Amino acid sequence: CSATWAQNTVTISGTADMYVGSIQYAGTERQNKLGSGGMTTSWIGFSGTEDLGGGLKAGFALGSFMRLDSGALGRFNGDTSYARDANVSLSGSFGSLKLGRSSSPNFVPSLLVNPFGASFAFSPLIQHMDMTNVPGYTKTAQADTGWSNQVVYSTPKIFGGLTVNLHYQFSNQPSPNDDKNNAAISATYASGPLLLSGFYEQAELNNPTVTMRALKAKDWMLGGAYDLKFLKAFASYGAAEDMAQQDDEAATVQAGVSIPLGSGKVLASYAQTKYEVSSASDLTRKTLSLGYDYALSKRTDVYSIVMHDRFTGTNSGTSYAIGIRHHF
Template sequence: MKHRQLLAIAIASVCASAAHAQSTVQLSGTTDVYVGSMRMAGDAGRRTVVNSGGMTTSWFGFTGSEDLGGGLKAGFALTSFIQVDDGTQGRFPGDTFFSRDANVSLSGSFGTLRLGRWMAPNFLPSVLANPMGDSFTFAPLIVHMNVPLFNGSGWQATTPSDTGWSNQIAYSTPDINGFKANLQYQFGEQPGDNGKKNVGANFFYFGGPLLLTGYYERDQISNPGQGAYFGTTKKDWMLGAAYDFQVAKPYLTYGQTKADNAPGRAKTLQIGVSAPLGAGKVLASWAKTDLSASDINRKTLTVGYDYNLSKRTDVYAMLMNDKITHQSSGSSFGVGIRHRF
């Protein structure tokens, strides 16, 4: 009898371990803080700061998956932005708590179907196709696309509707010989919205040292949260490429943005390069945005060095120059540390 009890306990233990192995939950994130002297084009003066998110917007959160059998997996992501310099939640006042990710997914050989808040089509192509990644502080392409200037220049971000979309259905294809794509649809969810929505798609091709990417969006509602109708339709697209020659990796992007209720387009060209040096990389990127309905353009150049202390921790130094037609020019410098967990 005792042997049978021991056998039953052993079998129960093995089953419990197997069930546990089929389901995982992970806490992860990135903390990034820099010290800088900042002046953007059009600023009245210089600011000395200790700020969050020099090279990556700081965030933390939970992701998980469960093996459902038969090649199916369920997953979830709940991740939140945070300003590490003062502990404030979100990227800006009024940002939703889980504005980075709040979704559930089902994946298999068919690809992945995801419901909830997730990246907008514009985000990942712009991050992969410039040498400074998702730096909303120092990457010229990202600054032009996503960061308005609250000064005399009146500069507006060229990306119509945030880098993340709420209330969306997204389908991601499986990897097909290095090619992947996402198809995305965001519901307006407003009473009497008459079908107002955001739709978009992006693609990625990874062929050895070659990267090709691009996106298209047709936007009618704002983000984050339950967005409001713009009162117009805004369209934007971008194509990008990079090639790793080992000694250097050049980057190139070109894109346009157009609103139905405004004349002209915003046309943005970005050229960049990264080159290994010691335990880090030298980074350089230049972006120019022309507003075709006027004589106004913006030119931003950033050069810097990113040094790896370990696989998860790096330190960086960046120097940026920013110019807008008819505005005072600005220059900024920052040194920071980034840790991934």
């Protein structure tokens, strides 16, 4: 509450992203809409760091998602208010320690290894990992892209470019659920044109509202990107089990490219997930997105995307969108 230090230290940032689209995921009806978050989920946040001396820093982050179409808070009704970030951290030569709600272990690796980044609407990989748009399809990363009650320890950069993160989520529930937890390891290596990233996570807790899962879901992914300047290539492979039923299994392969063209980039990505439930025949989801993302400035771009989405036993769907994304 001391005004004297406040003004210099709090940064306001966020993204306003809207598109006009005709959207049809596999197994769903076509819907024309003005949508929020075509390329990046719209958000606003407040953050800051304080230099404590001796290389030590304290920091905080508070970030809210919102739907710009309706002005509603959160990614969906019932989302937690600061679903993006709500944490305090301490960092130094030892690495960093972050306490509170922050990105889940799967999130950062997933957005680094596909050309559509963190597009929950149109990235095939993010669609397969995190979204439940397609009836009968089970998302592979069950425990949300943000974890509450989380302690994250991140190493400093080691071996010339590697960061390893250890994630632990408390249940914050009384006995007998007080030992239930989510736990994970994630890592990212970046050096010159090469990027590698991956995670392994176990989830006994749902997010953003923390409730107990019937099963301990497990999922992992490894992926990478290589920048040849005239083209950047992306690929990933991951698997998951015990998501919706005991011993169900999913495996996702994804490949994509980003090709500079004029002031923009041509984007293409394909993801395929085999979903195996013990007592039923296998199901396959196949999603292909093509787009062109044109930079009006470093902060503002316009994009157009076509996505084709198929899932065993239902109608396929094709989506079209044109949108604008503004970072602030």
